[in-house]
Every structure is written in structure tokens, then in C-alpha cells.
Amino acid sequence: MYTYSSHPKPVEIRKYRDLPDPSQLQYGNIMYDRRVVRGNLNGQQVISKNNHSDPGMQQRQQAYRRRAIARKQAKDQLKTKTPEAIQGRQHVDVQTDSFLEELSNIIQVSEMDCQTDDFLDKPSTPLFVPAKSGVDVETQIEEGDLFDFDLEVQPVLEVLVGKTIEQSLLEVMEEEELACLRTQQRVFQELRNNELAEVQRLEEQERRYREEKERRVAQQKEVLKKEEETAEKIAARVFSHQYLAGLLPAVFTALRNHGYFYDPVEKDISVNFLPWLIAEVNNQLDKRYAAREVLDNIIYEVTQKRLLEFTHLMSGQNSCCDS
Amino acid sequence: MTTAVMDPNRAPVAFGRRAVPQLFEQLQVQDPAHKVRALTSLCDLVHEPERLYQTVTGGFLKQLQVLLQDEDAAVRSKTCELLQLVMNHSIGRSALLASSLLTPLSDLMDDPSASCRTNAHRVLSSLAQQPAGAEALLSLVHKLMLKLCQLEKVRQEKQEEEQELLLSTLTSCSRLDPLPALASDGVRVLGQTLTHTSPSIRREAAAALMALSVPADGKQQVCDQGILSNLLVLLHDRNLDVQTNTAGVIMNTVIIRPGKYLCLELGVIPVLLELLSEEEDEEQKKRRKTLVIYCLRALTALSEAPEGRVILSTALPLLERRRNEQDEDVRRAARTAIKVVTWKP
Numbered sequence: 107m108y109t110y111s112s113h114p115k116p117v118e119i120r121k122y123r124d125l126p127d128p129s130q131l132q133y134g135n136i137m138y139d140r141r142v143v144r145g146n147l148n149g150q151q152v153i154s155k156n157n158h159s160d161p162g163m164q165q166r167q168q169a170y171r172r173r174a175i176a177r178k179q180a181k182d183q184l185k186t187k188t189p190e191a192i193q194g195r196q197h198v199d200v201q202t203d204s205f206l207e208e209l210s211n212i213i214q215v216s217e218m219d220c221q222t223d224d225f226l227d228k229p230s231t232p233l234f235v236p237a238k239s240g241v242d243v244e245t246q247i248e249e250g251d252l253f254d255f256d257l258e259v260q261p262v263l264e265v266l267v268g269k270t271i272e273q274s275l276l277e278v279m280e281e282e283e284l285a286c287l288r289t290q291q292r293v294f295q296e297l298r299n300n301e302l303a304e305v306q307r308l309e310e311q312e313r314r315y316r317e318e319k320e321r322r323v324a325q326q327k328e329v330l331k332k333e334e335e336t337a338e339k340i341a342a343r344v345f346s347h348q349y350l351a352g353l354l355p356a357v358f359t360a361l362r363n364h365g366y367f368y369d370p371v372e373k374d375i376s377v378n379f380l381p382w383l384i385a386e387v388n389n390q391l392d393k394r395y396a397a398r399e400v401l402d403n404i405i406y407e408v409t410q411k412r413l414l415e416f417t418h419l420m421s422g423q424n425s426c427c428d429s
Numbered sequence: 430m431t432t433a434v435m436d437p438n439r440a441p442v443a444f445g446r447r448a449v450p451q452l453f454e455q456l457q458v459q460d461p462a463h464k465v466r467a468l469t470s471l472c473d474l475v476h477e478p479e480r481l482y483q484t485v486t487g488g489f490l491k492q493l494q495v496l497l498q499d500e501d502a503a504v505r506s507k508t509c510e511l512l513q514l515v516m517n518h519s520i521g522r523s524a525l526l527a528s529s530l531l532t533p534l535s536d537l538m539d540d541p542s543a544s545c546r547t548n549a550h551r552v553l554s555s556l557a558q559q560p561a562g563a564e565a566l567l568s569l570v571h572k573l574m575l576k577l578c579q580l581e582k583v584r585q586e587k588q589e590e591e592q593e594l595l596l597s598t599l600t601s602c603s604r605l606d607p608l609p610a611l612a613s614d615g616v617r618v619l620g621q622t623l624t625h626t627s628p629s630i631r632r633e634a635a636a637a638l639m640a641l642s643v644p645a646d647g648k649q650q651v652c653d654q655g656i657l658s659n660l661l662v663l664l665h666d667r668n669l670d671v672q673t674n675t676a677g678v679i680m681n682t683v684i685i686r687p688g689k690y691l692c693l694e695l696g697v698i699p700v701l702l703e704l705l706s707e708e709e710d711e712e713q714k715k716r717r718k719t720l721v722i723y724c725l726r727a728l729t730a731l732s733e734a735p736e737g738r739v740i741l742s743t744a745l746p747l748l749e750r751r752r753n754e755q756d757e758d759v760r761r762a763a764r765t766a767i768k769v770v771t772w773k774p
Contacts, residue, residue, distance in 0.1 A: 276476045280517060291558065295604070296719045300758070302643060303680045303726045304765070310684045311733060 440466040442474065449480055453489045461501035468496075468507035475514045484515065485524040497533040502542035509537065509548030516555045525556065526565055535569050538576060543591070550594035557601035566602050567609055573599055574613035581621050589627050596622070596633035603640035610637075611647050620656040628668040635663065635674030642681040651678070652687045657695060664700050669716060672704070676723035683730040693736055701728055702744050705751065718756060725751065725762035732770045741770045 116133035136142060191197045361367060440463070443451040452474070455467040474480045484490070496508045512530070515521035525531075537549040553569075556562035573595060580592045603610045619641065622634040638656070641647045651657065663675040679697060682688040692698075701724045707717075725748075731737040741748075745767065752763035 273473060273476065280476055284517060296722070297758070299639065299677055299680075300722050300726060300762070303677075303684070303723075303730070306643075306681070306684045307726070307730045307733070310730075314733070 438466060439470040439473070442470050446483070448474060449483045449489070450487065453487075453492055456492060456496065461499070461504050464496070464499070464501075464504050465507055468504065468511055472507070472511050472514055475511060478518065481515065481518055481521060485520055490515075490524055490528045490530065494528070494530055494533055497530070497537060502540070502545055505537065505540065506542065506545040506548050509534075509545060509552055512552045513548065513555060516552060519559070522556060522559050522562060526561055531565060531569075535572065538572070543588070547591050547594065550591050550598065554594045554598045554601070557598045560605060563602045563605040566598065567606055570599065570602050570609040571613045573602075574610065574615055574618060577622070578618055581618060589630060592622075592625075593627075593629050593633050596630065596637055600633065600637040600640050603637060607641050607644055607647060610641055611644065611650070615641055616647060616650040616656065617654055620654055620659060623656070623659045623663060628666070628671055631663065631666070632668065632670040632674055635660075635671060635678055639674055639677040639681060642678055645685065648682050648685045648688055651682050652685070652691055657682065657688075657691050657697075661695055661697060661700065664697075664704070669720065673720040673723060676701070676704070676720055676727060680723045680727040680730065683727055686734075689731055689734045689737065692731060693734065698728070698731060698737065698740050702747060706747055714756075718759065721751070721759055722762050725759070725766050729762070729766040729769050732766070738770055738772075741766075745770065 117136055117139065188197065440452060440455055442448045449471070452467045452471050456464055458464065471484075475484060493508055493512065496504055499505055499508075512525065512534075516525065534549055534552060537545055538553075540546050540549070553566065557566050577592070577595055577599070580588055580595070599610060599615070603615075616638070619634050619638050623631060623638075625631055625634070638651070642651050657679075660675050660678055663671055664679075666672055666675070679692065679701075683692050683697075705721060705724050705728075728737075728741060728748075732741045748763055748767050748770070752760055752767060754760055754763070
């Protein structure tokens with residue numbers, strides 16, 4: 107609940123000179139009041155209401171202003187005023203009452219309002235049926251008048267069914283052809299597989315036989331080689347037997363011939379004693395020879411000396427004789 | 430075509446000669462739904478040989494290359510479908526080989542969308558059926574092997590078809606030249622795939638192994654990695670194709686000596702004899718013909734070894750019976766078998 111010092115009241119508009127009802131206030135919606143500035147006031151330039159570019163208009167405005175001033179002056183002159191204050195005195199406004207009373211014309215207002223019921227739909231306007239004009243005519247289509255459906259539909263159906271069947275026949279034929287091709291291919295593949303397996307088996311067989319043959323041949327060669335070796339061995343053995351058989355007596359004979367078997371006493375005598383004996387004999391003989399030699403030498407020397415002496419003697423004798 | 434108007438999934442098709450070019454022009458539009466519709470109509474048209482010829486000779490396949498790298502998965506998958514239909518004819522196949530579509534196709538194998546991958550595999554698989562195509566795909570074998578390893582590690586149901594197609598591509602390539610697949614450790618991966626739950630995958634894996642076991646190196650690897658025991662289990666499988674392919678692998682493997690002795694140890698001979706001795710009626714005979722021939726050849730190779738000969742000489746009457754059959758190939762195989770069994774060194 108609000109209390110006001112002065113009740114809010116709407117802004118009056120004084121559009122009409124005579125109020126239609128002096129007790130009723132004419133008020134307008136403030137939102138649509140031309141005097142109220144709407145919108146953002148920032149940067150809004152103050153446009154003087156007297157801004158007219160038209161010079162005639164300006165002159166007229168000036169004339170109005172002059173006339174207004176003149177009127178005002180005239181009015182002022184006519185207006186009765188209180189006489190001027192006498193010299194030395196002053197007029198002063200004085201309030202006589204102690205309480206101020208506002209003199210105003212309070213208009214008694216009573217409000218009435220009315221409200222319609224909730225959304226009563228406007229009933230739909232009845233159809234506008236123009237007044238009948240013109241002549242009534244009627245017509246009726248009998249059984250056989252229009253086309254006969256069964257007859258007419260036949261070609262259409264034929265085309266439809268024909269096209270569908272044609273397409274399906276094509277597809278079926280294609281599938282059959284494909285199936286045929288596939289079967290043929292399959293049969294061929296199976297035959298090929300068969301023959302391939304057969305070929306491979308035969309190849310394998312060939313290979314095995316060949317290997318077997320080679321192995322046998324190799325074996326045979328081995329055997330032959332072994333036989334040869336054995337024969338050689340046997341021959342060598344026999345020969346060596348033979349050779350060795352006569353070896354032993356030959357060796358003994360040779361040894362005996364070389365004098366490796368000897369009588370030790372005989373050997374000893376012949377080796378040790380006899381050489382010593384002979385050596386001794388030689389020594390003795392040598393001694394004799396030496397002695398003889400010495401003797402010979404002595405004899406020779408003696409003879410030589412004697413010869414010399416004899417010669418000396420002879421010569422001496424000769425010389426004595428001569429003399 | 431009235432169907433075009435009535436079917437919202439297909440683009441309208443022009444008349445006569447303009448049909449294919451106009452649809453290809455529509456493919457230039459950016460809207461993916463539009464493209465899918467145009468592709469669907471193209472798929473329908475291409476069944477006809479004349480239109481196919483027009484597509485191939487008009488040089489429209491280059492546009493498909495751009496489409497293969499499109500962002501929308503439906504567009505890519507439909508393009509693959511279209512390519513697969515093109516592959517049905519030899520002219521399409523040669524055109525595909527001549528164009529450079531193989532690289533984007535092989536990139537599509539790693540696509541996030543499953544239908545796209547499956548369709549790409551379909552195209553590759555049908556391309557590999559032709560020798561020239563298989564040759565072109567040989568360079569991709571390594572990548573295919575890696576993909577197979579990946580798929581093996583994560584065994585999921587929806588990838589079964591993809592795996593099957595991948596395996597059939599590998600088989601066709603390996604028939605031409607098994608060396609790249611062998612080099613990428615193919616035998617080990619395929620050995621793991623043999624134990625898969627789906628029979629079609631087992632069949633394809635066995636077929637691939639059969640192609641891989643043709644060179645001697647492959648045979649040696651099959652023996653070394655102990656795959657023969659798996660194969661023996663597969664011989665008892667209920668699916669006829671699986672049995673046939675397994676018999677083929679065994680037939681190839683027993684040609685080398687380690688293979689022979691391993692199989693003799695594992696007791697493969699009684700199983701093969703059992704397979705041969707089954708009574709058949711006429712139409713079953715036709716279907717089992719391949720199985721019978723493979724068994725006979727395997728037995729022939731096994732009887733090269735003396736122990737095998739000993740065992741098989743007791744089974745001579747069975748082989749005799751087979752010799753008197755109507756089919757020329759079976760007779761020949763049986764005759765060879767009997768000759769080898771009764772050979773004296």
C-alpha cells in the first residue's frame with residue numbers, strides 16, 4: 107500500500123478548447139505523447155523548433171514573434187495591477203493564514219470497468235450463399251456411355267506385364283547362361299585337376315624310378331669297385347706271401363755268407379790273438395831289422411872311415427913317395 | 430517405360446538409344462538419392478546385351494570410377510552391382526580390365542559398409558574367373574590374404590558371404606599362379622579357415638587349398654603344418670562339395686613322399702575306400718563323379734608306396750567294380766589305380 111503526498115495523475119492534454127465534459131479529464135497515453143522524447147538521449151542534438159530554412163517561413167515567424175510581443179505589451183497595459191508603491195514604501199507579499207491551502211479544482215472521479223468473458227469465440231460466419239440465379243441443368247452418365255474399363259485397360263496391362271516379363275526373361279536367360287558357363291568351367295576345372303594330379307603322380311613316379319635306378323646303378327658300381335679292390339688285395343697278398351716265404355732262408359743264407367754266424371773262439375783267436383801274434387812277430391822282426399840296419403850302418407861307417415883313412419894313407423904314402 | 434513412373438526407386442528411362450547416355454548424365458547430379466535411382470534403372474537395363482555394349486563402348490565406365498569413391502554408401506554399393514552385371518559378358522570384363530577401375534575396387538574392400546564390401550568382392554570374384562582377370566588380380570593376392578586373416582580373427586555371421594567370395598577369388602587366382610598366395614602364408618590361414626562353421630566357406634577354403642597344393646612347395650607346407658588331420662575330419666563332412674574338394678587336396682598332397690607316409694599313418698585309406706564303396710543311384714552318380722575320381726587318384730598315389738600297395742591289394746575287387754562303370758573318366762582312373770596296385774618291382 108502506497109501513500110502519496112499527491113496522488114499520481116495522468117498528464118492532461120488540452121487538445122480541445124471546450125472540454126466535452128468539464129468534470130472529466132482528457133488524458134492521453136504518455137507513451138504516444140509527442141512531447142516526450144523517446145530513445146537514447148546520448149548525442150541527441152537539440153533541434154530548435156524554430157529552425158526553418160525557408161526564408162518566407164522565417165519572416166513569417168519573425169512577424170508572429172513581433173505581433174506576439176506587441177500583443178503581450180498591449181495585454182500588459184490593459185491588465186490592472188496594483189498601484190506602485192509610494193516613495194519610501196515597499197510592497198510585500200504576506201500570507202495571512204497560518205496554514206497553506208492549495209486551491210485547486212479537484213474533480214471527482216469514479217472508475218468503472220468492464221471485462222468480457224474468457225475467450226468467447228466469435229462464431230463462424232455463415233456461408234455466404236448468393237441468391238440463386240441461372241437455370242438448373244442436370245446430367246447422368248449411363249453404363250455404357252464412357253469407355254469400357256476392361257477393354258481400355260488391356261493394352262496398358264499388356265505393356266506393363268510384357269515389359270516386366272521381358273526384363274525377367276532376360277535376367278533368367280542370363281542367369282541360365284551364367285550357370286551353364288559355370289558348370290562348364292567347373293567340369294573343366296575338375297578334369298584339369300584330375301589330369302594335373304595324374305601328371306604330377308606320374309612325374310613323381312618317374313622321379314622315383316629314376317632315382318631308384320640311379321641308386322641301383324651306383325650300388326652296382328660300388329660293388330664292382332669293391333670286387334676289384336678285393337681282387338687286387340688278394341693278388342697282393344699272394345705275392346707278398348710268396349715273396350716272404352723265400353725270404354727267411356735267403357736271409358739266413360746271406361747272413362751266413364756274410365759271416366754273421368761265427369764260432370766265437372775261432373773268431374776270438376782270429377781277431378784278437380793272431381793279430382797280436384803277428385804284431386809281436388813283426389815287432390821282433392822289426393827289431394832284428396833295426397838291429398841289422400844298425401849293424402849295416404855301423405859297418406858302412408866303419409868301412410867308409412877305413413876307406414877314408416886308407417885313402418889318406420895312400421895319398422900320404424904317395425906324396426911321401428913322390429917327394 | 431511405364432515401370433519407371435510407377436516405381437519410385439527407379440529413374441525414368443529415355444527411349445531407345447538415349448536410355449543409357451541419359452541415365453549417365455543423370456549420374457552427374459550431386460543428389461545421392463537421385464544417383465541411386467539412376468543406378469537402379471541402369472542395373473535393369475544392362476541385362477540386355479545391346480545396352481551393355483552401348484555402356485561399354487560409350488566409355489561411360491570412367492564415370493563409374495568417380496562414383497566408386499562417392500561419399501554415400503548406397504551409391505557405391507549400387508555401382509558395384511552395376512559393375513557385376515557388366516562383368517557377366519566378356520566384353521564387359523575386357524573393358525573393366527582395360528580401364529583403371531581395379532584400384533578403387535580394391536580400396537572398396539576396406540569400405541565401412543558391408544553391402545559395399547560384399548558387392549566389391551562379387552565383382553572381383555567374377556573377374557577372377559577369367560584368366561586375364563586372374564592375372565590382373567595376382568598383384569592383389571597379398572592384400573586379399575591379409576583381409577582373409579582379418580576376417581578369420583573376427584568370425585561374424587554377416588561377413589560369411591564376403592569371406593566366401595574372397596576365398597573364391599583367391600582360388601581362381603591361385604589356379605593361375607599359386608606362388609603369390611603361397612608366399613603370403615596362405616596354407617596356414619586356409620588351414621584355420623577349414624574349421625569354419627559354414628559349409629560354403631569350408632568348401633571354398635578346401636578348393637583354395639587344392640589350388641595351392643599343386644606346386645611342390647605347397648604340398649610340403651600342407652604336410653608340415655599338420656593340416657592333414659583337419660582334412661581327414663572334413664572327409665566325413667556331410668556336404669558333398671566339401672568332401673570333393675578335400676579329396677582333391679589329399680590327392681595333390683599324397684604325391685610327395687612325406688604326404689604319402691603321413692596319410693598312411695593317419696589312416697586315410699579306409700576313409701577313401703569307404704567313400705568309393707558307397708552305393709549310388711543314377712543322379713547321385715553324376716554328382717559324386719568328381720569325388721570318385723579324386724579318391725581313385727589319391728589311392729593311386731598312395732599305392733606307389735609299398736605299404737599302401739599291401740593295404741590296397743585287399744581292396745582290389747572294389748576297384749574292379751569301378752573299372753566297369755560307364756563313365757569314361759572314372760574307368761580310366763580305376764584302370765590306372767589297379768595297374769599301380771598290382772605293380773611288382
